[in-house]
Amino acid sequence: MSSRDFVYSKFAEFYNNPSTVLPTPINFEHREFAYLMFKERFMVRHKRFESMLIFQNVLAKNVPSDVYHSCAYYDQPDLEMDKKGWTGSDLVFDIDADHIPTACGKIHDEWTCQKCEFNGRGITPEECPICGGDRFSVKTWLCDLCIESTRVETAKLIDMLTKDFGFAANELHVFFSGHRGYHVHVENEAVHSLDALSRKEIVDYVMGLGLSVLDKDVKQKTVKGSKHSTATKKFKLHNYGWNQRLKKGMITLLSNATAEDLKNLGLKNNNLFKNKDTILSRAIEEGRWDSIPGVSVATWRKLAEQVKNLESANIDTVVTTDIHRLIRMNGTLHGKTGLLKMEFPAHQLDDFDPMTQAVAFKKGTAKVLISNTPEFRLGGATWGPYKNVKVVVPTAVAIMLILKGRAEVVN
Amino acid sequence: MANNRNSPTIQHTSFTKNHLAIYPFLKETAQYLAPLDLQIEELTSPGMQQILDRAIERVTTAITDLTIRPLNGKQGKYIIKDPQKEIISFPVALMLVSAIDNSIIKKRYALAEAKQATRELFFESNDLILKIASDFEWNITLTPFDSIFEFVLYFSDFLQNASHLHDAKWKLVNSKLSEGKIYLNKYDIARLLQEEIKQRIEKRLNNVSIGKYPPEISTIAEKLKTLATDHIKHTDTDFPKIVIQEAFPPCINALYDAASKNHHLSHIGRFALTAFLVNIGMSAETVTELFKSFSDYNERLTQYQVEHIAGGRGSGTKYTCPQCSILQTHNVCKNRDELCKRVYHPLKYYKIKSETTIQNQPENINGKNNQKQLTTNQLKH
Numbered sequence: 001m002s003s004r005d006f007v008y009s010k011f012a013e014f015y016n017n018p019s020t021v022l023p024t025p026i027n028f029e030h031r032e033f034a035y036l037m038f039k040e041r042f043m044v045r046h047k048r049f050e051s052m053l054i055f056q057n058v059l060a061k062n063v064p065s066d067v068y069h070s071c072a073y074y075d076q077p078d079l080e081m082d083k084k085g086w087t088g089s090d091l092v093f094d095i096d097a098d099h100i101p102t103a104c105g106k107i108h109d110e111w112t113c114q115k116c117e118f119n120g121r122g123i124t125p126e127e128c129p130i131c132g133g134d135r136f137s138v139k140t141w142l143c144d145l146c147i148e149s150t151r152v153e154t155a156k157l158i159d160m161l162t163k164d165f166g167f168a169a170n171e172l173h174v175f176f177s178g179h180r181g182y183h184v185h186v187e188n189e190a191v192h193s194l195d196a197l198s199r200k201e202i203v204d205y206v207m208g209l210g211l212s213v214l215d216k217d218v219k220q221k222t223v224k225g226s227k228h229s230t231a232t233k234k235f236k237l238h239n240y241g242w243n244q245r246l247k248k249g250m251i252t253l254l255s256n257a258t259a260e261d262l263k264n265l266g267l268k269n270n271n272l273f274k275n276k277d278t279i280l281s282r283a284i285e286e287g288r289w290d291s292i293p294g295v296s297v298a299t300w301r302k303l304a305e306q307v308k309n310l311e312s313a314n315i316d317t318v319v320t321t322d323i324h325r326l327i328r329m330n331g332t333l334h335g336k337t338g339l340l341k342m343e344f345p346a347h348q349l350d351d352f353d354p355m356t357q358a359v360a361f362k363k364g365t366a367k368v369l370i371s372n373t374p375e376f377r378l379g380g381a382t383w384g385p386y387k388n389v390k391v392v393v394p395t396a397v398a399i400m401l402i403l404k405g406r407a408e409v410v411n
Numbered sequence: 412m413a414n415n416r417n418s419p420t421i422q423h424t425s426f427t428k429n430h431l432a433i434y435p436f437l438k439e440t441a442q443y444l445a446p447l448d449l450q451i452e453e454l455t456s457p458g459m460q461q462i463l464d465r466a467i468e469r470v471t472t473a474i475t476d477l478t479i480r481p482l483n484g485k486q487g488k489y490i491i492k493d494p495q496k497e498i499i500s501f502p503v504a505l506m507l508v509s510a511i512d513n514s515i516i517k518k519r520y521a522l523a524e525a526k527q528a529t530r531e532l533f534f535e536s537n538d539l540i541l542k543i544a545s546d547f548e549w550n551i552t553l554t555p556f557d558s559i560f561e562f563v564l565y566f567s568d569f570l571q572n573a574s575h576l577h578d579a580k581w582k583l584v585n586s587k588l589s590e591g592k593i594y595l596n597k598y599d600i601a602r603l604l605q606e607e608i609k610q611r612i613e614k615r616l617n618n619v620s621i622g623k624y625p626p627e628i629s630t631i632a633e634k635l636k637t638l639a640t641d642h643i644k645h646t647d648t649d650f651p652k653i654v655i656q657e658a659f660p661p662c663i664n665a666l667y668d669a670a671s672k673n674h675h676l677s678h679i680g681r682f683a684l685t686a687f688l689v690n691i692g693m694s695a696e697t698v699t700e701l702f703k704s705f706s707d708y709n710e711r712l713t714q715y716q717v718e719h720i721a722g723g724r725g726s727g728t729k730y731t732c733p734q735c736s737i738l739q740t741h742n743v744c745k746n747r748d749e750l751c752k753r754v755y756h757p758l759k760y761y762k763i764k765s766e767t768t769i770q771n772q773p774e775n776i777n778g779k780n781n782q783k784q785l786t787t788n789q790l791k792h
Contacts, residue, residue: 134674165566166591190550190567198570200740201583209740212579217752240587240594317741318679 003368003402003409008038008063010361010399011333015060022059022331023343024052026187030073030087034326035064036335045326048078065335068326071185073192081324088192090185091199092327093206094319095153097146097180104145108374111136139405142180142337144377147354150181157184157313158346160206164241169346176354178334178341183327199321206320208312211242214305235289235300242308247284249307254279265306269299333360338399356380359396366398367391368407425542432494433531435501436524436611437546449502455627459503462496466503467631473523474516474639482530505612509619510632516639517616525609532601537561540600547607551600560587560594564603569593572606577736577755650691651765658765660757661746662738663687670702679733679741683757685720686732690758695721732757 001009014020025031033055034045044062049055059067070077071092075085097106105122112119115133124136158174161167161184173185194202204210213235237243257265259273271294272279283289289300319325328334328341339358359379370386377383379396390410393401401407431440454463472478491497501524508520532540537553540562544551550565566588573581587594595603624632659667666684669676676684688698698721699714722729734756738744744751754760 163590164588166589190565194567194570195574197574197737198567200737201570201574203740204736205583205588207740208584210579210582210584210736212582212585215579238587240589242584243587244589318677321737321740 001409001411003407004039006366006409007338007399007402010338010395011038011065012060012063014333014360015056015063020056020331022052022056022329025069025329027073028052030075030077032070032072032074032077032084032326033329034068034070035059035062036066038063038065038335046078046080048076059332065333067329067332069329071325071327072323086323089194089323089325090187091191091194091202092186092319092325093157093184094177094316094327095150095157095181095183095314096177096316097142097150098140099316100149100153100314102146102149104143104149106140106146108141108143110139110141112138140180140336141374141376141404141406143374144355146180151349153314154182154184155349156311157206157315158349160245160313161186164205164245172346173343174346174349175330175341175343176339176352176358178328178332178339178358179336183341185327196321196323199323203315203317203320205242206313206315207317208242208308211246211304211308213237213243213246214301214308216301233297235297235304236287237289245311246304246307249311250284250303251280253303253307253310267299267302267306269295269302271295272299272303336403338396338403361395361399364395365392366395367410368393368398368401369410370401370407373401373404373406428494428498429491430539432491432497434528434543435498436528436608436615437543439546440498440501443498444502447499449499451506451621451628452625454503454506455625462499462503465496465500466507467635469500469504470507470520470635471638473520474635474642477519477523477526479524479527505615505619506621507628507632507635508616509621510624510628511636511639512632513636513639515643516636518613519639519643521609521612521616524612525605528608529601529605532604533598537597540597540604544600544604547604547611549607554594558594560596562595562597562600563592564595564600566591566593569595569603572603575606576602650762651769652692654688654691654693655765655768658761658768659687660751660760660764661748662735662744663757663761665745666743677741677743679738680743681716682720682730683733683738683743685717686730687757687761689717689721689729690732691761695723 029048029050031048032045033047033049034043035047036043044064047058049058070089072084072089073087075087077084079085107122109124110119110121111124113128113131113133114135114137116128116131118128118130120129124138127134128136154174158172161172162169167186167188171186171188173187175183175185177183237247239247253262254272254276257273259270262268262273271292275292275295279292279295283292283295283300289297319327330341330343332341333339334341338360339354340360342354342358344352344357355377356379362379367390369388369390370384371388373384373386375382375384378400379394383393383397398407398409402409426434426437426439428443431437431443434440453459469479472480504520508517511517532543535543541551541553544564547568549568551568552563554561554563566583566586569586570583573583573586579585656664656667663684666676666680669680670684685698688701689695693701695714695718699717702713702717720730733743735744735751736755738757750760750764754763
């Protein structure tokens with residue numbers, strides 16, 4: 001049996017198992033469904049189903065590698081795009097290690113230039129250092145540090161959605177994506193009808209993009225008749241939204257950072273560290289930003305910029321602004337890992353362990369030849385590192401390694 | 412209609428007649444007008460002359476200086492002498508504008524009505540502003556504590572309108588947002604309502620469907636159209652007849668460079684480049700040819716995508732290039748220069764820069780000896 005056949009048979013078992021019960025997305029009948037055929041590698045799209053039971057039978061029969069539904073609601077989800085009749089869409093956020101710098105530096109990812117076959121590890125370069133080509137085949141991996149980095153971003157996002165946007169806990173649905181990140185879906189009547197431009201504003205908010213206080217060009221008009229008609233705008237922050245976040249972030253940063261830490265962030269003005277108590281009480285607390293000796297508007301702006309970088313949530317901008325987006329369906333398998341996309345309560349973000357709780361295949365073992373992997377955790381145990389060895393491992397481990405291109409089944 | 416004209420039955424009124432005259436786009440105006448059963452054929456009857464004249468005046472001043480009526484100075488509380496005439500003249504004006512059947516004039520009329528309303532709103536009480544906002548089903552209340560930000564608006568109602576405004580102060584990221592509510596002053600609310608009012612009127616103008624207009628009305632419409640041609644500057648659709656690459660904005664240049672070097676473009680990058688080229692006047696075939704000359708693009712797919720963007724497929728909609736703020740969100744905005752700071756759309760940048768380029772370098776027009784101009788025959792259109 002080939003490795004792909006092996007994984008296919010396990011995916012087939014999963015979708016045919018009567019104990020697999022897929023949660024029904026709300027507004028089921030108004031969504032478009034889609035799935036990627038495991039063997040044929042083509043996407044079946046624009047499907048509508050009468051019930052989850054019928055859809056699950058289709059999945060059991062066809063055995064897809066990945067299953068999606070639209071975030072959008074349509075009058076007729078099974079017609080072609082222009083004729084579907086868009087009536088609204090969930091507000092969704094995707095946080096994926098692919099899009100953010102991670103603590104591991106993605107040192108476990110392997111890339112190969114498609115032109116000259118030069119290969120390396122870590123973040124895929126923009127151009128091949130040897131031939132200048134810019135197309136690579138990449139074998140990604142997922143480690144605890146990748147997932148931790150996305151968890152931190154997700155926590156910041158949830159904090160904004162709750163405190164700034166005022167969404168209730170039951171309106172936020174938080175999922176492990178099944179690969180290297182998290183999805184957050186907001187189900188709230190008021191956001192359904194938001195157009196792409198309005199969603200873009202929400203993206204900019206979450207990313208801290210376009211904050212006026214950081215804009216170097218902003219000038220303010222001075223009293224008429226004075227020598228210059230404009231002057232550099234004074235630095236000040238109000239008590240709402242991002243302005244408030246900047247203040248809180250400044251307090252956290254200045255209270256905890258050493259002089260060295262600040263320097264490393266590019267904040268070289270010593271007065272920020274030396275006068276930090278005065279800054280905390282007089283500037284941040286009382287709003288007297290111009291009363292700190294040796295700290296100019298430019299320095300405040302630099303500090304605010306760094307705090308913005310620390311406090312903003314790094315999301316995939318395209319997913320949130322796309323009002324027709326297909327998103328992986330809750331409870332289905334991820335074709336790159338064999339793990340589940342899985343919902344958990346937002347308040348359990350710190351405790352939810354995807355590498356244990358999102359494991360779908362809990363029974364059986366398989367013998368595989370593993371080419372190369374770092375040490376990793378899966379299903380409550382630690383595995384590897386492996387290099388060119390034949391090992392008997394649990395099914396979930398074998399599937400992950402095969403799908404990641406790191407192992408083959410030994411017959 | 413004639414029987415009822417002087418005594419319309421008004422039910423469930425909460426606005427005064429004077430308010431309906433100043434803000435005739437309110438839903439309640441429709442209730443006021445319903446019993447009159449206004450018909451297009453009646454517009455030219457002698458009894459309607461005054462109303463028709465006022466409607467013509469509405470459209471005229473809207474075209475010439477984006478106003479509907481003079482403001483009653485700073486005292487506010489404009490008292491309209493003949494509110495009934497003023498109210499009825501609004502739907503009649505809508506009919507006239509529909510008869511002109513020109514999207515730029517429709518937009519300008521809607522904008523003029525909306526701007527007028529905003530100017531009036533500045534002088535209104537907070538309670539009346541709340542009532543008008545409720546007409547648009549806004550989730551809005553007065554701030555429970557004493558503040559210069561008297562209003563609290565739910566963020567989704569804010570976004571639907573503020574996202575169309577370009578000043579940085581309207582960005583959500585700069586707003587006073589807390590627990591879903593945004594704290595705003597009266598002037599902010601009036602400005603946001605302007606967007607809402609404009610959209611409602613535009614929608615109404617686009618929904619008016621009258622098969623045939625009486626000849627008198629068509630003559631009036633023709634006159635108004637001529638007036639508009641004289642007053643409204645031709646906008647972004649007028650691009651130079653040849654493609655001037657040195658007038659491309661930096662973002663488009665970066666995309667063009669990347670594409671010509673066979674580098675991978677993001678979906679939105681590819682979309683922006685294609686839509687930009689199609690909108691400055693390149694034909695879909697030329698763009699496809701250009702892309703083919705660059706790279707190993709999947710030919711069939713490229714052609715499909717380009718034709719789709721150019722409006723030759725599917726819904727037939729010609730897509731426009733995304734505005735600057737969208738390109739910023741998706742990290743497609745690159746190497747911003749001084750001109751970028753003054754515009755909010757890559758096409759506007761091209762328009763301004765291509766005009767100055769043509770003025771400064773007349774040889775561009777002839778396309779002679781200019782390295783930077785796209786000189787191959789395939790790029791001329």
